Amino acid sequence: MKKKKSTILFLTSVLVIGILAFTGFKGITIGDYRFKPFTETINKGLDLQGxxxxxxxxxxxxxxxxxxxxxxxxxxxxxxxxxxxxxxxxxxxxxxxxxxxxxxxxxxxxxxxxxxGELKFVGPDKVTILTGKDIKDATTGFGEGNKPVINLELNEAGKQKFAQATQKFLKQKITILMDNEVLTDPTVESVITDGKAQISGSKDLAGASRKAQIIKSGALPVxxxxxxxxxxGATLGTNALELSMKAGAVGILCIFLFMLLYYRAPGIIASISLMLYVVLVLGVFSAINATLTLSGIAGFLLTIGMAVDANVLIFERTREELKTGKSIKSSVNAGFHRALPSILDSNITTIIAGVVLYMMGTGSVKGFALTLVIGVTISIFTALTCTEFLLKLAVEMGLISKTSHFGVKRG
Missing domain, CATH: 3.30.70.3400 (Alpha-Beta Plaits)
Known part of the structure; x- marks a missing residue:
């Protein structure tokens, strides 16, 4: 029963990973809904599309x-x-x-x-009430219910205009425009005669701060x-993307072949885990609306090598345990346990370096750093969950039952 259960779990896991990979790279349509492939959902940077x-x-x-x-x-x-x-x-x-x-x-x-640029406060009658010249200050704070607000302060000229406008448009909306783009349109709740008002309606403090800065500047301040x-040129970008994709595909294929030839049966497990890794990384890029650049692709390909490195550490530790005469199951458990500190040390130091690059770098350096951090983080996850899970199932179901399956010969 245990062998049968492990077989079902193994095959189901492989099938799910296969479906995810197919959906990610080819797309799939279910009824009226279409799951778009990564090529359509991941944004391309300046160097890829011009x-x-x-x-x-x-x-x-x-x-x-x-x-x-x-x-x-x-x-x-x-x-x-x-x-x-x-x-x-x-x-x-x-x-x-x-x-x-x-x-x-x-x-x-x-x-x-x-x-x-031009900042305007416009009434319901489309007549301009205030301009950026009438604004003395705009800051953020918290109002009723601890919700973020914009604290508006007007100069003497603006104070008089605003007092008349709030009296005229009581319980109506006054729209604040920047370059004719609606910034916010609060409702006048009371007549304001002291030139100090609170503008509510912001979803969070960051949004309120952004609007306050724009209102305070009134126009481009520099x-x-x-x-x-x-x-x-677009042609340069298209060629760069096509060549990068080919390079990535060849690199991944070479890694698959190496793992299969050198580690044999466990190499199949590593290749399946690596496929899940690729799908997860590209899925995260799509989910966070990331823009992929050539430097980002370089970082992604680098993390594929690092993802394989974690599997290599696990398999090498397992082979060392097998050579001491331990059973396959015990060797696999010990291999993961002994490889864990090395995997965490190497990857965490890389993540720290990536975070520093992202914080201090600009432009393409940030793209490379972000890709590196995301890739390394997911590589830790896939190595310590997917590879371990599938490898132990393969041992339980008898797919890996001999030391020779790890390339180890006992005398």
Whole structure:
């Protein structure tokens, strides 16, 4: 009964992994719902599908908070154009890197990024009540029910305008627009005569802080100058992706062959576990809406090698136990136990290095680091769960019953 149960569990596990792999790489349609393959759900970076890379330099000296507000406004503008997966990030102390995949009109991008911008408070009658010039300060805090709010403070000119508007539009909405994009549209709950108001409706403190920064700046708070504008051709990106995929497929196939030839039966288990690893990593990329770049692919391929390394450590420890005369079952258990410290030590140090790279790096370095951390974390999981589970089932069902199945010959 135990052998039969192990056989059923083993075959079911392999079938599930096979279905997941097929769905991930080919896609599948069930009724009216279609599970898209990874090629459609994982976003491609600038270097894979082409686009524009712009480096803007801030003119004059600005503090870190002002630069952060400028980055927030620029991000809002380029995304408003219907562009997804843009990168707007600080580079150095006074530069802003903007990368936009799939767009090739550099003049439109430069005009959009560099314009001053316009903040407006508009009433239900579509008449402008306040502009950015009327705002003295905007901060975040917590209001009733401990919910995040924006604390708005107006100057003298704005105070009078807002008092008249809140009286006129009591129990109606006043819309706050940035570049004609709706930022928020709170309802006037009372007449405000002191120029201090609370704006509720934000889902979290981070969202309230983002809106407060935009309201406080009123317009782009810095003057920018484009110091670099690069256009990446789509043909280059397509070729790079195709060649990377081929390289990845060849690399994975070579790893499978090595594991099968050197470790024999356990090599089959390692290959199945590695297939699950690939599916899980790509699934995580898709779930977190990650953008895959060439450096990200390099990090992914590197983690495949590290995932195999964990299996190699386990199998080598198991072979050492077999050579001492222990049974296969005892050797497998001892092999996992003895390999665990080495696996954790090597992978945790790699994760630490990846986190440091992600925190201190920019652009493609971040992509490489993120891919590395995700891949190594999942490789630990698959090695210590999937490989162990399947290998022990294979021993229980008799698929692995001789020391020669591990490539070990006893005298």
């Amino acid at each position: 686009g524009i890379s712009v480096l803007e330099e801030v003119q004059g000296k600005v503090d870190a908070k002002t630069l952060d507000r400028a980055i927030e406004l620029i991000s809002m503008r380029v995304n408003k154009m219907g562009i997804s997966e843009t990168l707007v990030a600080k580079e150095g102390n006074n530069r802003i890197r903007i990368e936009i995949p799939g767009v090739f009109d550099s003049k439109q991008i430069l005009d959009t990024v560099a314009k001053s 003057t920018l100058k484009a110091v670099s504008v690069k256009t990446v």
